[in-house]
Amino acid sequence: xxxxxxxxxxxxxxxxxxxxxxxxxxxxxxxxxxxxxxxxxxxxxxxxxxxxxxxxxxxxxxxxxxxxxxxxxxxxxxxxxxxxxxxxxxxxxxxxxxxxxxxxxxxxxxxx
Amino acid sequence: xxxxxxxxxxxxxxxxxxxxxxxxxxxxxxxxxxxxxxxxxxxxxxxxxxxxxxxxxxxxxxxxxxxxxxxxxxxxxxxxxxxxxxxxxxxxxxxxxxxxxxxxxxxxxxxxxxxx
Numbered sequence: 001x002x003x004x005x006x007x008x009x010x011x012x013x014x015x016x017x018x019x020x021x022x023x024x025x026x027x028x029x030x031x032x033x034x035x036x037x038x039x040x041x042x043x044x045x046x047x048x049x050x051x052x053x054x055x056x057x058x059x060x061x062x063x064x065x066x067x068x069x070x071x072x073x074x075x076x077x078x079x080x081x082x083x084x085x086x087x088x089x090x091x092x093x094x095x096x097x098x099x100x101x102x103x104x105x106x107x108x109x110x111x112x
Numbered sequence: 113x114x115x116x117x118x119x120x121x122x123x124x125x126x127x128x129x130x131x132x133x134x135x136x137x138x139x140x141x142x143x144x145x146x147x148x149x150x151x152x153x154x155x156x157x158x159x160x161x162x163x164x165x166x167x168x169x170x171x172x173x174x175x176x177x178x179x180x181x182x183x184x185x186x187x188x189x190x191x192x193x194x195x196x197x198x199x200x201x202x203x204x205x206x207x208x209x210x211x212x213x214x215x216x217x218x219x220x221x222x223x224x225x226x227x228x
Binding site for chain 1: 158163206
């Protein structure tokens with residue numbers, strides 16, 4: 001079945017550590033996105049990519065990094081520079097930025 | 113900058129009653145608009161979309177939305193709500209970023225509670 005897979009579902013990070021969240025899609029979509037969701041704040045865009053080897057900062061990119069070496073994959077690294085990383089992270093993809101996006105099931109990151 | 117506003121944070125509706133969730137957008141040209149639904153701890157599911165043409169759009173699960181350019185609105189409606197509709201609903205618009213690339217921008221969401 002085609003879809004978007006995020007892993008892991010739950011992730012715990014110690015302060016000062018970098019962690020990488022995985023996002024893989026087999027929908028042959030060109031565009032991919034990372035969103036952060038906090039209670040009462042909706043979805044805020046971290047990074048997005050329209051094509052392989054290219055990506056743009058979203059509204060809250062500080063403390064995060066991404067790569068887009070393959071069309072199917074768009075991993076997100078939460079670095080130690082991100083001061084408040086505890087949140088629910090959602091990955092999405094779309095055929096193009098002007099088309100509907102499809103979402104993964106999310107990764108809940110908790111700093112311990 | 114293009115944006116989406118969902119003025120209602122929470123709405124409570126009785127089961128079987130009608131529902132209308134509000135969404136206002138800020139965009140100069142004809143916008144591409146979407147409504148998504150999210151159950152707790154899950155990803156988002158697309159309910160319906162508007163690109164152009166007929167201003168009344170039908171979606172899944174019995175939902176519909178009407179695009180009104182004069183009011184810059186794209187409100188979501190359902191004639192009879194079921195308990196399983198309790199979830200969070202997000203309106204979204206395709207917007208242009210600072211570099212000209214397009215991106216999907218979401219409202220802050222409306223949480224729907226369904227009472228017996």
